[in-house]
Amino acid sequence: MSASATTSASPAAEGDFTHRQIMTILGGLMMGMFLAALDQTIVATAIRTIADDLHGFSVQAWATTAFLITSTISTPLYGKLSDIYGRRRFFLAAIGIFVIGSALCGMAGDMYQLAAYRAVQGVGAGGLMSLALAIIGDIVPPRERAKYQGYFLAVFGSASVLGPVLGGLFAEADDLLGIAGWRYIFYINVPLGLLAMVVVARVLHLPHHRTDHRIDWPGALTLILGLVPLLTVAEQGRDWGWSSGRAILCYAIGAIGLVAFVFAERAYKDEALLPPRLFRIRTFGVGAASSFVVGMAMFGGLMMVPLYLQIVKGSSPMVAGLQMIPFVLGIMTGSIVFGQIIFRTGRYRFIPIVGSALMLIALFLFSLITADTPLPLTMGIMLLMGLGLGGNMQPMVTAVQNAVSPREIGTATSAVTFFRQMGGTLGTAVFLSVLFAAVPGKIRDAFGSAQADPEFQAALRDNPAQAQALQAGQSAEGLNDTSFINTLDDVIAHPFKVGFSESMSLVFLIAGIVMIVGLVVVLFLPELPLQNRSAAAARAAEAAEARAAAENS
Numbered sequence: 001m002s003a004s005a006t007t008s009a010s011p012a013a014e015g016d017f018t019h020r021q022i023m024t025i026l027g028g029l030m031m032g033m034f035l036a037a038l039d040q041t042i043v044a045t046a047i048r049t050i051a052d053d054l055h056g057f058s059v060q061a062w063a064t065t066a067f068l069i070t071s072t073i074s075t076p077l078y079g080k081l082s083d084i085y086g087r088r089r090f091f092l093a094a095i096g097i098f099v100i101g102s103a104l105c106g107m108a109g110d111m112y113q114l115a116a117y118r119a120v121q122g123v124g125a126g127g128l129m130s131l132a133l134a135i136i137g138d139i140v141p142p143r144e145r146a147k148y149q150g151y152f153l154a155v156f157g158s159a160s161v162l163g164p165v166l167g168g169l170f171a172e173a174d175d176l177l178g179i180a181g182w183r184y185i186f187y188i189n190v191p192l193g194l195l196a197m198v199v200v201a202r203v204l205h206l207p208h209h210r211t212d213h214r215i216d217w218p219g220a221l222t223l224i225l226g227l228v229p230l231l232t233v234a235e236q237g238r239d240w241g242w243s244s245g246r247a248i249l250c251y252a253i254g255a256i257g258l259v260a261f262v263f264a265e266r267a268y269k270d271e272a273l274l275p276p277r278l279f280r281i282r283t284f285g286v287g288a289a290s291s292f293v294v295g296m297a298m299f300g301g302l303m304m305v306p307l308y309l310q311i312v313k314g315s316s317p318m319v320a321g322l323q324m325i326p327f328v329l330g331i332m333t334g335s336i337v338f339g340q341i342i343f344r345t346g347r348y349r350f351i352p353i354v355g356s357a358l359m360l361i362a363l364f365l366f367s368l369i370t371a372d373t374p375l376p377l378t379m380g381i382m383l384l385m386g387l388g389l390g391g392n393m394q395p396m397v398t399a400v401q402n403a404v405s406p407r408e409i410g411t412a413t414s415a416v417t418f419f420r421q422m423g424g425t426l427g428t429a430v431f432l433s434v435l436f437a438a439v440p441g442k443i444r445d446a447f448g449s450a451q452a453d454p455e456f457q458a459a460l461r462d463n464p465a466q467a468q469a470l471q472a473g474q475s476a477e478g479l480n481d482t483s484f485i486n487t488l489d490d491v492i493a494h495p496f497k498v499g500f501s502e503s504m505s506l507v508f509l510i511a512g513i514v515m516i517v518g519l520v521v522v523l524f525l526p527e528l529p530l531q532n533r534s535a536a537a538a539r540a541a542e543a544a545e546a547r548a549a550a551e552n553s
Contacts (some may be wrong), residue, residue: 017139017534024203025139026148030155031196032095035189036071036089036128037156039102041163042185045317046171050182056111066119072421073227074126077220079414080273080351082131083407084215087138088204091131092197098124099193101230106186114316130414133397136398137409138206142402143346143530152394152398154335157328157386164306164321164492172315201247208487208538219273226257234429264459265274268520274415275414286525287396288419290293290352293518295423296430297359297511302327302502303428304435305366312371312497312504326379330386338391340528348395349527355391356519358384363512367505371497392522393420427514432507438506443499450495459491 017025041080042409043050047063082090108114140148166185190191229250233240240246265272278284305327309320338351362385369378397416404412450456531538 022139028200028203029088029135031199033132033152034155034159035098035193036125037159041160042234045167046182047186048201049171053180054111057343061235062115063118065232066115067122069231070119070230072123073224074123075130075418076273076414078131079410083410087131087135087206090127094124094127095193095197099190102186102189106183115553130417134410134413136534137401139534140306141532141534143532144343154332158330161324161328162320164317168318171330175472216268216271219261222261223255223336226254226261230254233423234425235345238433242550253320273542281403282526284400286385287400287416290396290518290521291420292423293417293521295420296427297515299427304507308504327382327386330383334387334390346530348399349525351391351395352522355388356522358388360512360515360519362388363508363515367508370525371501388442403528435503435507438503439500442502443496446495456491
């Protein structure tokens with residue numbers, strides 16, 4: 001990158017950025033955010049292959065749990081510390097930690113090592129998404145912010161498609177240049193991350209006036225004490241049993257930690273990790289609650305779609321990723337259209353309402369799909385869901401950033417991201433539990449109904465081995481590996497697909513009910529005038545006024 005490009009990315013006047021400067025910085029931010037978004041989907045596709053190769057299939061969930069815990073807990077820490085010390089150094093640190101964690105993951109010798117290294121990765125990932133959104137809040141006025149933040153959702157959506165494709169490619173390659181193919185799932189982050197660090201280091205130059213504050217270490221420690229056991233039981237509870245001794249112990253420790261966290265935040269007041277005063281701002285309170293509910297519906301509901309495509313429709317992970325393209329197109333279209341509406345009208349309140357309504361409709365339509373629903377119809381519902389997300393996530397972030405002090409952009413943005421991740425974690429745990437609790441009974445019911453079909457009876461007589469495999473697949477233990485369904489005759493496999501589809505419909509219905517709550521919450525969002533200057537410009541103006549007042553006193 002040339003010196004002129006570097007210079008052009010610095011503000012001409014303190015806090016003021018041109019469109020060209022914004023786009024230059026945006027390129028670096030998108031690279032960092034792409035790393036975090038891609039990692040979640042690419043690993044999920046290949047985790048079974050990884051676990052088999054490392055002889056740790058029974059403990060594979062810990063690799064996901066470790067990443068989830070550290071990324072969720074570190075998110076508010078990045079926001080608060082970046083408000084105090086500046087965004088650039090922490091965004092670079094987040095990328096660096098993520099790259100180191102990725103390299104270590106690629107060298108893991110067993111699943112326990114992989115879980116530990118995924119925890120390192122998560123520490124970096126916690127800052128990539130939230131700090132990128134906070135930096136946009138620093139350099140772009142709220143009225144124009146939505147049209148730029150749409151690029152971030154496009155990155156998120158693209159990673160959702162590319163992740164399964166790349167994950168499938170690497171997982172299916174037994175050997176690449178003498179190295180197991182799945183290890184490249186992590187190694188690919190190293191050159192991408194290093195390139196992102198170079199770009200960010202050269203183009204991201206934000207004015208920052210440090211204000212000395214106490215660091216809320218008690219809040220950070222009690223937050224860890226509260227969230228680690230709760231996130232652990234959310235991920236592991238389905239295997240442990242929700243009322244098991246380990247689960248109850250996690251509930252108790254988590255509750256104690258959260259109560260202690262509340263007292264710590266009240267003691268630190270405005271210097272707290274999550275200042276209680278922010279929750280008295282109506283826009284922030286609505287934004288946090290809405291993000292939690294939308295996170296539940298979005299992550300908990302959408303994770304069913306790839307399962308439907310792979311198990312019911314028989315798509316490979318790569319094909320399923322490509323079949324999710326309508327969802328990505330919906331996000332991109334919704335982000336661009338709704339962003340332009342905010343920019344041209346200066347009004348935002350109705351957009352999250354419309355987005356929530358579209359998500360609600362899409363989830364209820366998903367609950368109606370069956371094993372025999374034509375794929376184009378399912379893809380059309382994906383498009384509708386994407387449009388809803390495009391109108392919900394980023395406009396809500398813009399509303400929250402617009403409502404808080406320009407000195408608390410990082411804290412507020414990270415808080416919204418934090419609540420969305422927490423909602424997603426809870427939604428995933430609850431919906432997976434509902435799915436696997438319902439599947440065995442639904443499959444048995446479908447199998448019983450199919451017994452009256454002469455064609456099904458004939459297929460069973462002609463394929464006794466397949467009939468036995470289908471019988472075994474009706475148990476909860478038989479669901480540990482659903483790959484056997486790909487070896488069955490279409491007629492024999494149909495009851496299994498029907499049972500799985502009906503179970504997923506139940507999950508989508510519950511997600512739709514949750515989204516009703518989200519729609520009601522969004523109705524309380526107030527409409528505030530959108531500011532016409534960026535947070536950096538506002539902070540610079542405040543600093544100038546303070547200096548002038550000091551000189552005149």
